[in-house]
Amino acid sequence: MLTVLIETKNSEEGLARTLASLVPGAVDGVIRDVIVCDCGSTDETHHVAEHAGCHFVTEGIADAVKQAKGDWLLILEPGARLSEGWIEPVVHHVSKSTIAAQFSRAKAARAPFLSRVFSRNRALANGLLIQRRQAAALAKSARDAESLASGLATKRLSAEIVPAQA
Numbered sequence: 001m002l003t004v005l006i007e008t009k010n011s012e013e014g015l016a017r018t019l020a021s022l023v024p025g026a027v028d029g030v031i032r033d034v035i036v037c038d039c040g041s042t043d044e045t046h047h048v049a050e051h052a053g054c055h056f057v058t059e060g061i062a063d064a065v066k067q068a069k070g071d072w073l074l075i076l077e078p079g080a081r082l083s084e085g086w087i088e089p090v091v092h093h094v095s096k097s098t099i100a101a102q103f104s105r106a107k108a109a110r111a112p113f114l115s116r117v118f119s120r121n122r123a124l125a126n127g128l129l130i131q132r133r134q135a136a137a138l139a140k141s142a143r144d145a146e147s148l149a150s151g152l153a154t155k156r157l158s159a160e161i162v163p164a165q166a
Contacts, residue, residue: 001094002031003070003132006078007061007145009039012048014079014164019052021081030087031074037064039144061148062139065132073135075128075145079164082127086159090129093157100134100154102126103161123149125163 004022008015015036025031036049036056049056057064065073072094076082083106093101103126128149135148142148 001029001070002072002074002090003068004031004034004074004076005037005061005064005068005145006034006054006076007037007039007064008041008045008049008078010041010043010045011078012041012044014077015045015048016052018076018078018080018164019048019054021083024084025082025087025090028087030091032070033068035064035067037061037145061142061145062136065135065139068132068135071132073128073130073132075124075130075135075149077122077124077127077164080125080127081162083160083162086161089157089159093129093155097155098131100128100130100152101157102128102154103157103159106160106162108162122146122163123152127161128152128154129157 006015006018022031034054036054038045038056038058046056105126123146138148
């Protein structure tokens with residue numbers, strides 16, 4: 001059903017945290033495969049991905065999207081953690097909709113108002129759930145996962161995410 005795509009660079013600790021939050025989805029059969037798209041790591045990111053059974057690619061986001069097995073991609077930043085209960089809203093969305101979606105930010109992870117106003121928003125801070133064919137079309141001109149998600153109209157899911165630290 002889903003392919004999880006995580007773009008990394010020296011992200012061994014963050015990758016481990018993100019992968020741990022995906023375990024319930026793998027157990028329930030929602031996650032078909034996980035692709036770690038590495039952008040030149042010099043730490044142990046490769047070993048973390050290998051030990052978790054992830055497919056590891058270094059050719060870029062377009063190649064990672066081409067290798068995805070699922071009809072939908074769940075693109076996450078390393079260090080982001082999906083909150084408990086994320087599976088049902090995601091399954092409901094992919095069965096009923098064709099529009100891309102993002103997670104709601106967990107209440108405990110929301111920054112104060114002024115911090116949100118004056119900070120740079122990351123397009124993947126709340127993850128991205130997108131059809132593989134739409135991602136493939138966008139990946140042709142995207143230099144990375146962040147630029148693939150930038151400016152994309154999305155629906156907000158009721159499932160929550162704790163974003164990676166910037």
